Each structure stands twice: as C-alpha cells, then as structure tokens.
Amino acid sequence: MDSRALWDRYRDWLYDDPPSGLRVDVSRMDITERHERALAAKFVSAFAAMDALEKGAIANVDERRMVGHYWLRSPELAPTPEITGAIRYTLTRILAFADGVHQGRIRPDAGERFTDVLTIGIGGSALGPQFVADALGSGADRLRPHFLDNTDPAGMERVFTRLGPDLATTLAIVISKSGGTPETRNGMLETAAAYAKLRLALGPHAVAVTQEGSQLDRYAVEHRFLDRFPMWDWIGGRTSELSAVGLLPAAVQGIDVNAILDGAAVMDRLTRVRDVRRNPAALLALAWHVAGSGRGEKDMVILPYKDRLSLFSRYLQQLVMESLGKERDLAGNVVHQGIAVYGNKGSTDQHAYVQQLREGVPNFFATFIEVTRDRDETALEVEPGVTSGDYLSGLMQGTRRALYENGRASITITVPDVGPRSVGMLIALYERAVGYYATLVDINAYHQPGVEAGKKAAASVLDLQTRLVTALRGRGDAGATCEQLAVEAGAAGDAETAFKILEHLSGNSGRGVARAPGSTPCNAVYRWVG
Amino acid sequence: MDSRALWDRYRDWLYDDPPSGLRVDVSRMDITERHERALAAKFVSAFAAMDALEKGAIANVDERRMVGHYWLRSPELAPTPEITGAIRYTLTRILAFADGVHQGRIRPDAGERFTDVLTIGIGGSALGPQFVADALGSGADRLRPHFLDNTDPAGMERVFTRLGPDLATTLAIVISKSGGTPETRNGMLETAAAYAKLRLALGPHAVAVTQEGSQLDRYAVEHRFLDRFPMWDWIGGRTSELSAVGLLPAAVQGIDVNAILDGAAVMDRLTRVRDVRRNPAALLALAWHVAGSGRGEKDMVILPYKDRLSLFSRYLQQLVMESLGKERDLAGNVVHQGIAVYGNKGSTDQHAYVQQLREGVPNFFATFIEVTRDRDETALEVEPGVTSGDYLSGLMQGTRRALYENGRASITITVPDVGPRSVGMLIALYERAVGYYATLVDINAYHQPGVEAGKKAAASVLDLQTRLVTALRGRGDAGATCEQLAVEAGAAGDAETAFKILEHLSGNSGRGVARAPGSTPCNAVYRWVG
Secondary structure (H helix, E strand, C coil): CCHHHHHHHHHHHCEEECCCCEEEEEEECCCCHHHHHHHHHHHHHHHHHHHHHHCCCCCECCCCECCCHHHHHCHHHCCCHHHHHHHHHHHHHHHHHHHHHHHCCCCCCCCCCCCEEEEECCHHHCHHHHHHHHHHCCCCCCCEEEEECCCCHHHHHHHHHHHHHHHHHEEEEEECCCCCCHHHHHHHHHHHHHHHHCCCCCHHHEEEEECCCCHHHHHHHHCCCCEEEECCCCCCHHHCCCCHHHHHHHHHHCCCHHHHHHHHHHHHHHCCCCCHHHCHHHHHHHHHHHHCCCCCCCEEEEEECCHHHCCHHHHHHHHHHHHHCCCECCCCCECCCCCCEECCCCCCCHHHHHHHHHHCCCCEEEEEEEECCCCCCCCCEEECCEEHHHHHHHHHHHHHHHHHHCCCCEEEEEECCCCHHHHHHHHHHHHHHHHHHHHHCCCCCCCCHHHHHHHHHHHHHHHHHHHHHHHHHHCCCCCECHHHHHHHCCCHHHHHHHHHHHHHHHCCCCCCEEEECCCCHHHCEEEECC | CCHHHHHHHHHHHCEEECCCCEEEEEEECCCCHHHHHHHHHHHHHHHHHHHHHHCCCCCECCCCECCCHHHHHCHHHCCCHHHHHHHHHHHHHHHHHHHHHHHCCCCCCCCCCCCEEEEECCHHHCHHHHHHHHHHCCCCCCCEEEEECCCCHHHHHHHHHHHHHHHHHEEEEEECCCCCCHHHHHHHHHHHHHHHHCCCCCHHHEEEEECCCCHHHHHHHHCCCCEEEECCCCCCHHHCCCCHHHHHHHHHHCCCHHHHHHHHHHHHHHCCCCCHHHCHHHHHHHHHHHHCCCCCCCEEEEEECCHHHCCHHHHHHHHHHHHHCCCECCCCCECCCCCCEECCCCCCCHHHHHHHHHHCCCCEEEEEEEECCCCCCCCCEEECCEEHHHHHHHHHHHHHHHHHHCCCCEEEEEECCCCHHHHHHHHHHHHHHHHHHHHHCCCCCCCCHHHHHHHHHHHHHHHHHHHHHHHHHHCCCCCECHHHHHHHCCCHHHHHHHHHHHHHHHCCCCCCEEEECCCCHHHCEEEECC
16 A cells, blocks of 8 residues: 555544544554454444443353442442442542651651552552553652562562662552462562561551452451552452552552543543444454454564553553453353563664564564653754654654555554553553453453462472472481482372472572482482481 | 373483583473474584584675674684684773772762763663663662663653762763664763753763774764773674673673673583584574474563563563564575564563463463572571472472463473573573574574664654654744645655654644644644744
8 A cells, every 4th residue: 555545544544532632543454344344243242241341240250240440430330339439438548548658647667758669469469550650650759669579589689678778668568459369478478577677567567458358458457557458359450450459559659640540531431432433442452353363363562662651561461461361262162362462662672673573473463652742851952853752753653664564564552641641541441442352252351260270280389399398307317319209298290390399499508408419410319407 | 291201201301401500491392303303404504504603604694794792702712813802802991991980990070989870772782781780780789770772752861860960970881883873872962961961071971882983983082981892793783792782881780790701601612512402502492493383483481480580581582583583584585484572570470461371372382481599598488388489489380380281382491590600691592592593494593684674764754854844934824734744845645654743743842833633633734833
C-alpha cells in the first residue's frame, strides 16, 4: 500500500478521543472488514459477557467469584450497597492513612517521619505497584519507594543495604491476597529480622493488605501492625492495581491516586461502547485476534517510547499471559491459548532487537506506545530546531515504517503524557481488551488453574529436603550418596531431586552439609557436620 | 518418562565442570542421539568456523571486519602483536584510570572525589554495562552507577533529578562505537546542559569510549575530556562488554574486572572443545536447534532464579536476537531466522506468566539459571530448617518439573554464585553458543543489515519536520492542515507523517506550533506562533 492509501487507511481506522487524548491506530495491522464481520457475533457475546461481569455475574466460575475490578473506579456500579460502601470507605481510609504518614501523625518509633516505603509482594501484588511507582515517581515523592518481590535472600540483602539506617524510618507494606504466599511471607520475615538488627519491631512500621482473616491478617493483628487494608475475593491479583494493593503504596509515595482512578473510570466508559470501531479495547482485541489468528501465533512486543513506561510490559506480561494462557476453552476443549508478551522501551530496544523484528522470524506484532508530551522543562535543541524528544518521536515513526515495509504489523497507542490519569487509562484499557479477547477465543480470563502444579511440586521439594536432612543426621559421620539418601528419605525414585537439594545445601556454608566429590558429578558423598 | 528414567537421562546428558562450578543440564530438552548425528557435520563446520574466527578471519563479511571479542580475555590469541598490545595496553590504562579516580588523583573540578558514574550509551554500549553494574554492584561500590540509555528527555531529567547536586562529582562515560549514535549524542548534550546549570563544563568530568577519529573522539579532544579509550573495528557492539565499553564503567564502579576477564577466558577454553557433549556452548546451540527445529519456532524464556541476574535477559535479547534474527542465510536464501528472547527472574515470573508457560501456547522453551550460593550473610530460618534460599531453589525445581509434566522443555544452567568470574563465564558462554548456532542454521551472526532502515526513516522524519516548520513560518498567521503543509513541504504523499510531526510539535509548549481542532482528528489547523 503506498503512503496515500495508508493515509486513507490511517484516517479510516483511527480511534480518537479528544477529551482524554487517547488514540489507537490499528491501520498497520492486517485487519479488514471481513475480519470485522467474521467476529461481529463474537463481539456481541463479548459485550454481553462484560456487561454481566460488571453487574456481578460469577465470572470466575472455578472459584465461584464475581470479578469486580471495574467497580473500584466507579463504586456506584457495584452490585450491592455493601460493596459500594466498602470500596469508598477503603479509599477514604487509604487517603487518610497516607495523609497521616505525610503529616507525621503516623510515624516510626525512632524518627519524626517515615522517609521510605518498602512494599513486599509478588505477582499481582508487586507488578502494578512497581509499574506505577516507576512511571509516576519524582523528586517530589513524599516517601522513596522500594520493593521486595521475590524470595531471593541476596536480593533482599541488597535492598536492606541500600536502605541502611533509613530502614528505621521505613514503612513496610505487606501485600498478599491469600495471606499465605511464601515469597511474601519470607520477605516479611527477613524484613522483621532487618528491623530487629536495629532493635526495632516490624509491627509498628508495618501495614498489611490482605483478605480478612487470612494468615497475614492474623499475623498483623498479633504483631500490632499500624493498620490493615482489605483484599476482596471479587478482585483477582492481576487486576488489583486499583484496589488497596496499588493505591496504598502509591498514595504514601505521594502519587495522586484519585487521578489514576479517574483515568481508569474514563477509559471504562470509553470501552463500554458496543461498537468495535468506537471502542479502543475492542479494537485492540480485534487486532490481537487478527494478528495471531485467534491462536496466539504472534507474540505481543510492547514498545513504549518513554523511559517511565518501561515496566508496563512486565505488568502486561502478567495481565495478558495469566489471563489468556489457558489449556482449555469454556467448553473444555484443549486449546492451549495465550499471547506471549515482551518488550522494554523505545528507542532503546531498537538497538537490541529491531534487527530481528525487521528481518528475522515474523512471529510477533509490535505495539508502539507514544507519549505526546516530551518533558517538564524547556526543551534543549540538540540541533537547530530539533530536540531529544523529536528524535524519540522520529525514531518511533521510522521504526513503525521500517517494520511495515517488511510486512511486520504494529499498533500505535497515543496518550498525552505520563501522568496519573494516563496511567489509569492504560491499565483500564488493557484490562478490558484482555476481557474481550478472552470471549473472542472462548476462554475464561479470570482464573489461573495452571499455577498450582509448580507450587505443589516446590512444597514436595522442601518436604524432601527435611527428610534428607533427617536421614543425613541419622547417619552421623557416615556419609552417603544422593541415591542412598533418597532411599532413606523414602524417595527412592527421585534421586535427581535429592541430588539438587543436597548440592544446594552443601553449596551454602552454615547449612550443616559437607560434600566430598565422587568419581562422577552425581555420586558425591554428603555428610552431616551440624 | 518416569523419575528413574529421567535421573538416568539427567546423568547421561549433564555437562559438569567442577573447577568452574558450571553445569548445563539439557535432559529436559527433546534431544536424542538422532539429533546429535544429524547435526554432527554442521558442528564440524561450526568448530572450524569458530577456529578461523579466533585466528582473525573476516567473519563479518558485510563490513569486511575481523570478529575479535575472544581476544579481549586472551590477548595472546590475537592475530597480530599490535592487537595483543593494544588490548593489554588499554586494560592497563583502564585500571590506572579507575585507580586514579578512586584515589582522587583524577577528580572533579568542584570536589575532592568523584562519587557517581553516569554511563551514556545505548544498545551494545548500555546493555552489558547495565547488566554488570546491577549484577555485581554492592554497598561497597566506589562510585554509584547511573545510566542514560535513550533519547527520552523526561527519562534524562529523571536521572539528573536523582543525581541532584551530586552531578558536580559525577564522572560521565560517553560510549559510542561509531561516535555518531544520535541517542548517545543527545544524552551527552543534555548532560552538558545539566553540568552547565551547575556552572560546570562537561569535558573535565567526561571520558569517551569510541573509535579513533570518530565524531565523538573529535568532540572529546575539543572539549578536553579527561581521557579517551578505544573501540576497535574488530569488536561488535553486542560483544563489546569485555572491551573498554564494559570494563571502564565496571572498573570505576569498583568491580573486579580482571575476575570477569578470567571467567570469560575459562569459559572460552571450555567452549573450544570439539565435542558437543563436552562443550557447554555447543550443547546450548544443539538444544536451541532441536527446540525450534532450526527455525526459531520456540521463544527462549530466560529465568534466572536470582535478583541480581534479572537484567541478563535484556542483555541476551540483543546478543541473541541481533545476532540470529536474519533475513538471509549465507547463500542468500530468504530464511527469516532468529530466536525471540524474554524473561526477568524467578520465582517472580512464576507469579506473572507460569500459567501460560504451563498451560498455554507451547511456543517456547525455558532456560533456568540456578545460582548455588544463596547469600553473603548467615541464613535466616523462615521455618525450622528452611531458608528463603531453600524456597527459591524449591520453587525452581518445582517449576521445572511442572513444565516438564506438561511437555514444556527446559535447560538448566548452574553457576556457583553471582560474582565477577561467574558473570564473565555467562557472557562468554552465550557469545559462543550464538556463534555455533549461527553456523548450524547457516547465517552470519556478526552483522546487522536490518537496523539501518529504521534509522534512515527516522532521519527522513526529522528532515520533514524542518521543512514543515519552514512552511508554517512562511505562512505567518495563516494556518493550514497537515495535508496542505505536507504539500508545501514537498511531501504531498506523506500527509500521515506530517500529521504525526505536527501533533507532536503542537503538543509540546515552546515549540512554536499552535493547533486548532478540526471537524475530524486529521484536519486540525496548525499555525506558527513562534
């Protein structure tokens, strides 16, 4: 298609909402009116399913739960007055808590004010807060944000080293919906140990965000946490950013959470329109479906041309892949659905892998995220009449064109700036697009049946570790190979797991296990040294 | 396969090098002896091609260059005494420069010591330095590391805000092989403007790493930079981490660069062995080939179970995708090769997208990177006998098992720790594996013919911007639409690009372009307001 025809196609397909500044351009996707017609009936179902979901249907059938993230930014839409009230009351409490922290009414034991906030969570309890903290943080932050998002002890040590003595004036926010996520529990216990080194207790510096009555909730009561905020069973982890999970860390950091909620509410209205061409989320779902033939055949490469949006793709990895990566469709057929998501930021990623995007395996479509506003300060001209921001914009246009010329499809989403409203808009846009796409391909976007297997397997590994240590201790000075110890631990068939556990224990001093190399890598002899 | 058969397969295929602590386990890839036999002849070619490359063959035929990154850690292997001498001399100069900075002999105008280092580069001049700074930095760093890796003015403002008055004691390292990369040039000019606000000049705080005689080299001379270090034409950007590009930032940060070089040299020796089973890089190349049928049909998901290795996948995105993502094979046939790379870290990513990995579209293979050593400090028991590190290890084993049960393949690489030797080993391991894989699929791993198109298109966008501004100015108070202005700027066919340029200019105050909305999004009227 030549540039005149492309200009017609651009105008024909452009979604433009002047009040919010949102544009969605799918002109460089291979969408035709034939696709629109083919999916028209599916979209009728998708709009109906979304309407039912918003009205309180049991959209997560596995767990028999409602799916209510849209109510968070329009509480009046919630199906019961109790839910409406709970959302409003919790927001009020979050804002009051943040104000108390900022004003010094809520203060640490050993200081006048909290200076830092350490958010402890993983998955849906970390990716949203990290994205928002990075996108919207500034030199004017009321508290400096930090995160523990894993059970890597060296990673935690690094965060504590960075905090140094400021840990004494750090507010810890512990987030776990179930209250039993081991990575988060471990992060909390390591944090408690770090406070203890300063002769401080965790409780007077901590807040919990969790379901009422959970293990974490009880721990918070017992250890006299400063406060507790609710996670509701009608909010899934990957759509929890606009609940207390995301709002509390952002509010104490000093971010305008009301503006985030406003942006999301605006987008919710725009994405309720029952007309694919006039609904930006439906347009995205249509484009994704066409790109991957409704089977996830193309990866989604997310390229925001803005440093502050570089964590958006990590946030979307969870939202998209956990929602859409499903073995079975709604009828129980094995379908192996999903869309793989990756990307960091442009133009940086151009220098990493545009070579492959332009010339290599054509297994993707790109999504450019364009931000109109360049910067806060007056622009510097790097050449006469040309700024750094002009380069950023020109490189985006150039890459979009270079990909198109080689038959690589792309979507371009434009937002006016990276402010709290725009961030709320982007979150809500993708939440809705994922929901629509799930209906197009007949899957449930709101459960995650595949995540238990790894957790159970991990628990069995830790259980075997305990039995191996018992077996080792029982042998006294007499060492044994992993195969012998596996037998003694009642896991004769699983010498490999025993081997890996024993290698890990003996590779760390202070764990009581010595290792003498054998004639082959796998017949080393392990001995208990206490 | 049951767990006993898997244990046999594990031992049968395990690569183990006790002195370095490296293990590579491909037992969970679908490799058979049939694959080994089928690729045996290709591997003979791959070993021969690698030998020729190391001896100084013109391996980058497009640019008629040698490919010499292996010489950086074994200078005695370089094909000429001049190159051997240049490598040794440059390393000596890097170490002396870093020592001068640490001792205060090399110091800022307005302070006793440099406190921070700001590395300005993009692509191969940023991804390696960022990975190493993050993997090996610590509370004992001699200088705090910062990066500018894009031409986003707001992103740069954020870095300058973080630095604050410490910019006065910041060493700027400007890295551009060609010396003309616009993102890096812009970063340097914005940094010069930031120093100027403190009434300081860039030159006395800056070092350049570039090719002799380049635009940047001349700028450095003219502005009296503290020093200049060479980039050689026989080093490609994506394999430049162990040249001055990576060593200088690491050395001034206080990282033991000799240990990184030693680790790489050790790995180079291990990966020269002409026996696939006894060569960890050849094993990786074989596994990649089997996974994607030699056509990149499976994405490479990189999951290091260690926070400090979370930037490794970004580093590998460039190394793998820019090397392997090629349109044509060596005979000129159109092949569209490549392997898409993504991933962050485990167990964090389990909570983001293991749902899709286990149940969804089976378009990937995983690479687990396991680190034996958990932490520096004494371990905390989060349960009796169980540490955070045991959980990390157990979650990795559990996920590996859960993926295998569902027919998803994985590689597991084990390193003893995250120290400079291990980091050097990992870099060298993948450099070599990429080189071997390229021969297996008959492509050139050392050029990047596809990156120019986007740059040229970007330059034409900036050129059109200048002409549009001229046209606008010429009209005085009389506004015009993008279509009219495109005609006047001599780009009648490209109204779309004109539209996007004018929207960008008018969306930023101070750029002289006012916008009045039209009846449709694309017929707004723009006017010069100076």
